[in-house]
Amino acid sequence: xxxxxxxxxxxxxxxxxxxxxxxxxxxxxxxxxxxxxxxxxxxxxxxxxxxxxxxxxxxxxxxxxxxxxxxxxxxxxxxxxxxxxxxxxxxxxxxxxxxxxxxxxxxxxxxxxxxxxxxxxxxxxxxxxxxxxxxxxxxxxxxxxxxxxxxxxxxxxxxxxxxxxxxxxxxxxxxxxxxxxxx
Amino acid sequence: xxxxxxxxxxxxxxxxxxxxxxxxxxxxxxxxxxxxxxxxxxxxxxxxxxxxxxxxxxxxxxxxxxxxxxxxxxxxxxxxxxxxxxxxxxxxxxxxxxxxxxxxxxxxxxxxxxxxxxxxxxxxxxxxxxxxxxxxxxxxxxxxxxxxxxxxxxxxxxxxxxxxxxxxxxxxxxxxxxxxxxxxxxxxxxxxxxxxxxxxxxxxxxxxxxxxxxx
Numbered sequence: 001x002x003x004x005x006x007x008x009x010x011x012x013x014x015x016x017x018x019x020x021x022x023x024x025x026x027x028x029x030x031x032x033x034x035x036x037x038x039x040x041x042x043x044x045x046x047x048x049x050x051x052x053x054x055x056x057x058x059x060x061x062x063x064x065x066x067x068x069x070x071x072x073x074x075x076x077x078x079x080x081x082x083x084x085x086x087x088x089x090x091x092x093x094x095x096x097x098x099x100x101x102x103x104x105x106x107x108x109x110x111x112x113x114x115x116x117x118x119x120x121x122x123x124x125x126x127x128x129x130x131x132x133x134x135x136x137x138x139x140x141x142x143x144x145x146x147x148x149x150x151x152x153x154x155x156x157x158x159x160x161x162x163x164x165x166x167x168x169x170x171x172x173x174x175x176x177x178x179x180x181x182x183x
Numbered sequence: 184x185x186x187x188x189x190x191x192x193x194x195x196x197x198x199x200x201x202x203x204x205x206x207x208x209x210x211x212x213x214x215x216x217x218x219x220x221x222x223x224x225x226x227x228x229x230x231x232x233x234x235x236x237x238x239x240x241x242x243x244x245x246x247x248x249x250x251x252x253x254x255x256x257x258x259x260x261x262x263x264x265x266x267x268x269x270x271x272x273x274x275x276x277x278x279x280x281x282x283x284x285x286x287x288x289x290x291x292x293x294x295x296x297x298x299x300x301x302x303x304x305x306x307x308x309x310x311x312x313x314x315x316x317x318x319x320x321x322x323x324x325x326x327x328x329x330x331x332x333x334x335x336x337x338x339x340x341x342x343x344x345x346x347x348x349x350x351x352x353x354x355x356x357x358x359x360x361x362x363x364x365x366x367x368x369x370x371x372x373x374x375x376x377x378x379x380x381x382x383x384x385x386x387x388x389x390x391x392x393x394x395x396x397x398x
Contacts, residue, residue: 064271
């Protein structure tokens, strides 16, 4: 990989991260629940110690995705505005919680899910679950949208905001799968 | 140590009598069914029909998300087996310190609804774990009198607090509860809107609704 290619990857990461931040900020969540993710580092930094860390907003780590789904379910019941941010290799952890709580109780959660395991991936194993993300979500009946190179980055923020509205309009969890690795 | 004599139904009666109007999340299985048997269908009860391991997490979300002017407590009624499936939430609660949260662990030491297979709780000091996770208080009780006293303490104390209630394996005959979960959620939301807030249809997500929002 040449220096130019690396610089290009960083440009893409920066532009897409900024678009995701803009989309989430447009939603104006009062709670941001996250899990560790190297590809989401810029996004998470914005909410943890950047301009997105503001009074009236709580930002905290969920130890497991399923716990985050349940906390967000309680927040939704209370009338709050939670957003979940994590990687697609955690999808397996949350399916039971999603399908026994959020989905059947008609709770409109929004999750921003970073794609891993594709072109540009540096982990030799993670594709074994990440490549199956769409299939797992389809099998579970979870509605998802994908943001990658096929969607111009200037459209990403609007699409994220629309996904939030769509979750509420259809009374169910909606996942936005975001590819920050260039594909 | 003698076996606990307090039954789950007796414990639920004590808790419901002490906090009849607090929003409460009921764990799946026997806790939900026996609460329905002793207290009936109540608007302040959010009934989990499955989602094992997530009862405290749902209550945590409620405690964080309710409006800042809500002065009451949010109650989680959890079992030992379900708690141990999602034990990490004790660290999340300790970290976030929701002052409204009161968690009861009704501990009979077994997965009673599925035939009484043992859990690991007999060797686990849940009160010590709560303290180690920076909860503001935790108690271990064995009798109805101790439970009533601990409940009075919990309702008057800044949370989060945990009460481990040692209960017997006596079960109340209770039928299956087969209501649509979407209706359960909407009933609970309607109760929250009418009982917890002064606004019958509050806007979603007004910032600053929590009692310990970071600034």
